Amino acid sequence: MKSEDIAKIFESFIRHDSDSFHKTALDIIENEKRLKHHLLADELEKILNKKNSNGNGNGNNIPSLQLPPIPRDNEKGFRLLSTKRYFLNWEDAILESDAEDSLKQIFKELQREDVLGTYGLKPKQKILFYGPPGTGKTLSAKVLSSVIGYPTVIVNFESIISSYLGETSSNLRKVFDFIEKGRWLVLFDEFDIIGKQRDDPTEHGEIKRVVNNFMLMLEHYEGESIIVAASNHPHLLDIGVWRRFDEVVYFGLPNKIARKKLFEKYLKVMTKENDVEFDALVGETGGFSGSDIEQACLNALRRSILADKKSISMIELKQSIAKQKDKLKAIGVKINARRTP
Numbered sequence: 001m002k003s004e005d006i007a008k009i010f011e012s013f014i015r016h017d018s019d020s021f022h023k024t025a026l027d028i029i030e031n032e033k034r035l036k037h038h039l040l041a042d043e044l045e046k047i048l049n050k051k052n053s054n055g056n057g058n059g060n061n062i063p064s065l066q067l068p069p070i071p072r073d074n075e076k077g078f079r080l081l082s083t084k085r086y087f088l089n090w091e092d093a094i095l096e097s098d099a100e101d102s103l104k105q106i107f108k109e110l111q112r113e114d115v116l117g118t119y120g121l122k123p124k125q126k127i128l129f130y131g132p133p134g135t136g137k138t139l140s141a142k143v144l145s146s147v148i149g150y151p152t153v154i155v156n157f158e159s160i161i162s163s164y165l166g167e168t169s170s171n172l173r174k175v176f177d178f179i180e181k182g183r184w185l186v187l188f189d190e191f192d193i194i195g196k197q198r199d200d201p202t203e204h205g206e207i208k209r210v211v212n213n214f215m216l217m218l219e220h221y222e223g224e225s226i227i228v229a230a231s232n233h234p235h236l237l238d239i240g241v242w243r244r245f246d247e248v249v250y251f252g253l254p255n256k257i258a259r260k261k262l263f264e265k266y267l268k269v270m271t272k273e274n275d276v277e278f279d280a281l282v283g284e285t286g287g288f289s290g291s292d293i294e295q296a297c298l299n300a301l302r303r304s305i306l307a308d309k310k311s312i313s314m315i316e317l318k319q320s321i322a323k324q325k326d327k328l329k330a331i332g333v334k335i336n337a338r339r340t341p
């Protein structure tokens with residue numbers, strides 16, 4: 001534990017400053033996790049969560065004592081969103097420089113909000129992530145939430161899209177009312193479901209109304225949360241949707257350098273046999289997403305571990321890569337067409 005954190009937590013107690021107490025407590029937990037003191041980190045987290053659930057009865061690990069109740073769908077009573085705190089670092093997402101620069105700029109603007117404010121400027125707040133599936137959009141939203149220290153609100157679209165006419169927009173209203181009361185990173189994940197082209201003749205009227213409503217709410221949103229909408233299908237997004245965002249970040253399939261880093265990251269846990277050549281693995285996986293590479297690595301690791309091997313071999317990895325390619329083919333992904341450099 002860092003001595004400055006100990007001093008901070010004492011000070012928060014003396015000043016009855018629960019916000020500062022929570023922030024410091026979370027910093028300590030994050031730091032212990034980084035040091036791989038997982039037992040201690042888990043124990044501290046449990047204590048903190050107990051305090052929160054005593055404090056506001058919502059039973060989740062949000063470090064705010066004034067958390068309003070989680071909004072629910074009137075019809076079925078489902079929760080319209082969930083809240084969670086993540087403890088990730090920049091290194092957890094392996095991104096190309098453009099995406100990384102955009103994320104770091106968003107972070108920097110929030111950190112220096114006061115400086116921007118003296119010039120009458122505000123940090124960027126409404127951000128669209130787009131790009132193929134499995135390229136780290138959801139992951140990066142969690143990383144951003146971790147580094148800026150705002151807990152994540154994940155909006156549950158299944159519950160938002162109500163079968164009752166008119167109910168959907170009122171559900172969205174409830175979500176926006178909730179996020180207006182705090183500082184969150186709000187993730188509208190797989191946002192296409194409500195962001196589908198408004199003129200799409202296959203969509204029935206309700207969805208169109210919801211999209212219009214969503215865009216109006218986004219436009220008029222004046223709270224302090226950061227809103228991230230993530231989409232795998234940018235071509236489905238209406239031009240009016242794009243205009244509403246302050247920043248659009250593209251997540252591409254990983255190039256050779258990124259693929260190498262992904263292999264290194266996901267194979268870190270096991271020693272490698274001498275024949276394992278990262279360059280060859282990278283060469284085999286053009287067109288793979290970050291998630292594809294992770295899947296292939298995890299499969300190879302599982303097989304090696306259960307075969308009582310002490311290290312992972314090139315044959316095992318190549319087989320897992322081939323399997324992942326079959327899987328992509330089976331779901332209709334044309335791997336050669338999306339081959340990356």
Ligand SMILES: Nc1ncnc2c1ncn2[C@@H]1O[C@H](COP(=O)(O)OP(=O)(O)O)[C@@H](O)[C@H]1O
Pocket residue numbers: 092093094095132133134135136137138139140230251262289290291292294
């Ligand atoms: N750029 C990346 N860097 C590191 N891991 C990645 C990356 N992209 C995907 N992954 C792995 O694949 C998982 C799924 O990715 P996800 O963020 O859900 O993709 P998306 O939201 O773009 O569809 C992640 O949780 C992570 O384990």
Ligand SMILES: [Mg+2]
Pocket residue numbers: 134137138139189190230
């Ligand atoms: Mg996603």
